[in-house]
Amino acid sequence: MADVLSPPPALRLRVQDTVREADGVLGLLLADPWGAPLPAWEPGAHLEVSLPSGRIRHYSLSGDPGDLSTYRLGVLRDQGGRGGSEEIHTSIPAGSLLDVRGPVNRFPLVPAERYAFIAGGIGITPLLPMVREAAARGAAWSLLYGGRTLTSMAYRDELAALGGGNLVLAPEDTHGRLDIDSLLRGLPDTAAVYCCGPAGLIAAVESRCAALFPARPPHVERFTAAPDTALGSASGPDEGGFEVELRRSGAVLHVPPGRSLLDVVREAVPSVPSSCEQGICGTCETKVLAGAPDHRDSVLSEAEKAAGNTMMICVGRSRGGARLVLDL
Known part of the structure; x- marks a missing residue:
């Protein structure tokens, strides 16, 4: 897994072109302003994009990993x-400059002799390079x-x-x-099943795979939160809330029930980065420096959650x- 706590340095890339890929889908081609090759990536990778408004969004790379002239x-x-x-659709024309971080890959293509890919809507974006790689x-x-x-x-x-006939x-x-x-x-x-798309589709694929291949869950990437990430739902409600100590700032804050840890942390560290909040x-x-996180994210593996070294504070x-106790 990529080390998100030490992310790659930001790149400033130019929007080389915009392309209408389908109804409601805009393609962006990003390139180094001076024509330098871009960092290498593998199927399943995404970029963290900082928009002019200050919003941070994550978008899958859908091009060819063999072509490092553009993303x-x-x-x-x-x-x-x-x-x-x-x-992006209304305010970022060709020629714009965008700051990005990455590529980061939390959805890698594992070795297999056979693959089954299931895409719903814009979920095709990370799967297209995988299909190309499987064919190659x-x-x-x-x-x-x-x-x-x-x-x-x-x-x-x-x-x-x-x-x-494969499509x-x-x-x-x-x-x-x-x-x-x-x-x-x-x-x-032994087949590797990959799915990306709406939450309902992912839930259906997970359910069918659990019945058919209980020892091999599907590989999924979500664009919305899994059903069990709501406050108070993963390990029972924290009726009295809890305390969080921010070791670097020295602040000790109370996180009440129904309010996110991220929201409370922002009171002491307004610049803490976030994007999806799901x-x-x-x-x-x-x-995490001390304590036992109750993980409710869809990012960390089960082994990473059990280790408890990091957490998604959203x-x-x-x-x-x-x-x-957090390293903030």
């Missing part, structure tokens, strides 16, 4: 979101890709060039909901209500 991002316009995608390795693969309509589904031509495009307006059993049924239990991006990962709590 390609695909951004779905979500008019009901928190403003990041709307800003000579591995058997299949992709089930759904969206609202065919014209809303990005990168169809690129996938068709790779896919042949199934299933727009909801003509095909209904994705038939994930048609893809999973008959797979060997436990899915890793921006707010913080070193959703994490204190196990048992004891004091947490």
